[in-house]
Amino acid sequence: MNGAEQILNAFHRHQIDTVFGYPGGCIMPLYDALVDDVGVEHVLCRHEQGCALAADGYARASGRLGVCIATSGPGATNLITGVANAHRDSIPMLVITGQVPSGLIGTDAFQETDVLGMTLGIVKHSYLVTDATEIDGIMEEAIQLASSGRPGPVWIDIPKDVLLQQTPEARVPPADITSGNCPDLRDVIAMLQAAERPLLYSGGGISLAHCENSFRQFAEASALPAVVTLKGIGNPGKHNPDNLGMLGMHGSRAANRAVDECDLLLVIGARLDDRATGKLDGFAPNARMIHIDADAAEINKLRAADLSLRGSLADILDGLTRAVESKPLKIDAWRHQCKQWRTTSGFSAADNEEPLAPITGPAFIRQLSRIAPDDTVIACDVGQHQMWVAQHYEFDHPRHHLTSGGLGTMGFGLPAAIGAQFADRSSMVINVTGDGSFMMNAQELATIRRYGLPLKIIVMDNQCLGMVRQQQELFYGNRESQINLDDNPDFVAMARAFDIPALHIERTDQIRRGIETILAFDGPMLLHVAISREENVWPIVQPGGSNREMIDESQTKTRKDKEQVA
């Protein structure tokens, strides 16, 4: 058995049946071994970045390990953006790259790059394998590391000669994956019981810890008003009456106001990212904070917690649920206040009743949310459309919302949707993208055609980089700089060139028919939605500003009117 075959054996031991990759010189021994392996489906993407992002989408949608493979040099460097994306969002991922033969490392050989050195800052851990006898042990450790604790990408770089090296088959003990126990909850419960205005603040850590049900039960039993981060969308469920939605830069006024006025913040599986907190000095100024997270390094990183807990999130949440069920929280007045805020200053977008009116982003997303099945997976890209989805699509589960939160990777959506479709061939998967993001990984249309994936693509086309344009308008004196994309290709014709049928809509009365058509079509389909170039995402907090200083459309209109009068 050679080193490459040992890698495939490790895949089999861990029920890894889908990998995303692209072959090349130094990884060829692994591709040769794949020829005779019927237990692993290799998905050939059209760019290594597509491989990494598809593995990421697969992991997010399924909760399983995402695996991507590439060759040395440019193959490895092309993976980097996708791996960094997984690292910033703590996605479990295994990355395998070929390296030039051991004797050529350090000689500037053809397609040699120092992969270990280049990737130190974007991996949970990495290995350079020096002997095939190490492979079994490294594979076991890498798979466990990637998936346990705070998950993340683990990168294994293997020289070509090591992939070819013959070794005796080894007996490998199964990975020892330990889970944490439940710490003492008495202090948390006492603080919750004593608080008059407690607020539940959750993030992506809930689904990463596979404790969605425990969280949902606690949220319902405690009836705590709840806010979520971008990655926590879906945690409380779409029917939770106490859910105030996303907080932060493009959060709802209701969510940001609740954070501002709460006296206890219960943070679970979130890292207090700057896009969520705004200026830290003004964040939750009246609140004590309990921070519960899998990663000790997140505790006290940005704001000192009054109390912190580490351990199994599911056990902690189950314990808290039992406590609030036996002694309910007395927060009726606070709940009532938050519900009022939700009604008066939650996200809203009026349906335009003028049939010939141009399509607006929020109204389109609201329609999509009403029409698409409840278990639809939405894979977003990055930009204005991403925020409209976060604000206006009602998600019932965090794994239904795939979004590049930490890194903000334009081009994430299409390959992530491909990965999600491989995670469940029967699910409805929709990539909601913008014209800028779509062009960053449009080559993956070929992957959709090759595998006959039925996923849908919605391109919200405003002929510009809308989020950049918006910030230039609001914060840079409306001096537009390098945001114009009015020379985009004909997206409908482009999709058809890949044998993917496509439709174009531009008026309000075409929204319903357009959405229903692509959802009903038996196969992949693209919907090109023309929207206004001038449309903005509201509300917004200026980068670096306090969440208390949200700006909305009416304020800017007033300012513009004053400028015109002057």
Place this chain on the structure above:
Amino acid sequence: MSPKPSPTHTLNCRMAFEPAALERLCQVVRIRGFRIASMAVESLDEHLDIHLTLEGTRPIAMLQAQLEKLHTVVGVGLVGKVPLARSQSA
């Protein structure tokens, strides 16, 4: 007028002796906002013992927590560590 000197911290770290071990350590120190004033390394069997003197204005406990996350770090010791808050874990 000379700039105000940054606080100095002393840290001992033991980590597994493997490819890129020191690079990994130095990368974390740099990105988390510290400057290495001096560094002494001794290899011992399969371990590296590293003695670091660091300068930086950020809380040193934050760097310690980040270093402890590294898979190959066996232990990190700080001089004069002050706990920031109560913390409980299983």
